[in-house]
Amino acid sequence: MDMVAMAGQQALWTALLIGGPLLLLLLVIGLCVSVLQALTQVQEASLAFVPKMFALGVALLLGAPAAAGIMRAFAATLFDGIVAVGGLR
Structure with a gap:
C-alpha cells in the first residue's frame, strides 16, 4: 500500500511539474489581456482567447x-517500483 501511495504522490508531483508552468503562463497572459481590455474598454472574446492559445502553442513546442x-523519469521510476513489488528480476 505504501508503494501505491508513493506512486500517487509522484504522479501528482509530475502533473504539477508539467502543467504548472503552462497554467502560470496562461494566467499571466490572461491577466495582461484583461488589464488591456479594461483600459481600452474593448470587450472581444477572441482577444482574450487567441493570445493564450498562441502562447500555449509556443510553450508546448519549447x-x-x-x-x-x-514523464520518462516518472515512468521509469514507476516501472522499477512495480518490478520491485512483484519480485521479478
Whole structure:
C-alpha cells in the first residue's frame, strides 16, 4: 500500500511539474489581456482567447523535451517500483 501511495504522490508531483508552468503562463497572459481590455474598454472574446492559445502553442513546442524527460523519469521510476513489488528480476 505504501508503494501505491508513493506512486500517487509522484504522479501528482509530475502533473504539477508539467502543467504548472503552462497554467502560470496562461494566467499571466490572461491577466495582461484583461488589464488591456479594461483600459481600452474593448470587450472581444477572441482577444482574450487567441493570445493564450498562441502562447500555449509556443510553450508546448519549447517545453516538450523537458516534459518528455520528466514523464520518462516518472515512468521509469514507476516501472522499477512495480518490478520491485512483484519480485521479478
